[in-house]
Amino acid sequence: MLTSEIDAPFLVYDGTKMKDAKYPERTLAYKYKNWRGSASGRTAHMAFQKKHWFDVDITIECLDFVLDVLYPGKKVGISMDHAPAHMAAEVIEYIERRTDEGRLVMGFIDGGLTSILQVCDLAANKQLKAIIKKLYHQWRAEYVRAERAKTPDEPLRRVKLKMNIEKMTEITEAAVKEFNRLERKDNRRSIAKTFKSAGQDPWDHCEEAFKEHLDALEKLPMYKMMEARIEARTGVVLGDASDPVEIDDEADDERERDGATVAATT
Template sequence: MPGIDYLELNGLMYEFIPSGLTSTMQICGLYANRPLKTAIKKKFFRWKVSQTIPPGGKYKVDRVQVIHWVEEAVVVVNEQMETSRKVEYMFNRLGQDPRQSDNQLFQDHMSCLQDNEVYNSLLLNQTAEGLE
């Protein structure tokens, strides 16, 4: 795999998240997506309220406007992340910090998920994918 060769050659760490466990292990999925989506929706709803649409009409958002909303949302979320150590905490909690001496936080996280029937089913039926 040329991508993996590049990472190893440059001393970069990588980790594969098993299929079906993205919602329990992917840091962006658990930490960044929600605030980004919330910020974008807030921009959309403000825009929507400002529009005058006749009965039965449809809202049509200019593509460039959506791009601006996404860019603005990224700036807002980045500013929020700069003032906290939440990203570092999420790496630790999800067992993905290579400097961490143990994975107790990750075990605690997975144990909490086992209380949820849907996640417990995902965990019990998880099978690893071959990468080679």
């Protein structure tokens, strides 16, 4: 928030965790465990999980990266959504321990509110993905050109693209650096401004900015649909005897959960 920049990336690729491997030293996790410090300019941390997703171990590994690598000795404030892995007993125990150490202040975003309150989803995701896409297309053009140069007598030879994990990581690192450069350019500071519009700037009275943010969201089709669902249920929930519609509560609850998931990920 104060720098209006994204921290160094924590990346999760598909692969076997060292603790689950018969021969840990043969895993990608072992090979790249020191990626950040192995060469100048490297900033990312690589983690590995069979579905390249956040589970309990990866969540704790990420928090360790933030607390002990990015901000050693500092008190860090983090907001996370209610993903199942984030709410697991082992993670909650970890959070309580680091909180007792005076190192961590954790806030959780309630389900269905991620797309309203999670600042980097609002301020950074779209542009960061666009930068990654641009860098990927640059790499692809260079890769194809180099491959075609190997067989100049076959100018239309089909080229199979193969990006290795190191190049993926380098592109992501470069994208974060480029995003941060743009944040500093002309004092754009979109992340800092989004903290205010999302009602999360503790040093500013931002009620009006937050209200404007919510009013803007109300105009989006997804939120109009969710509002219509809520209004349609109100009569039944309040016991309006004039409402003749019979509702299957279990099925409707399932639809609400689906809708909340879509709203959060949109």
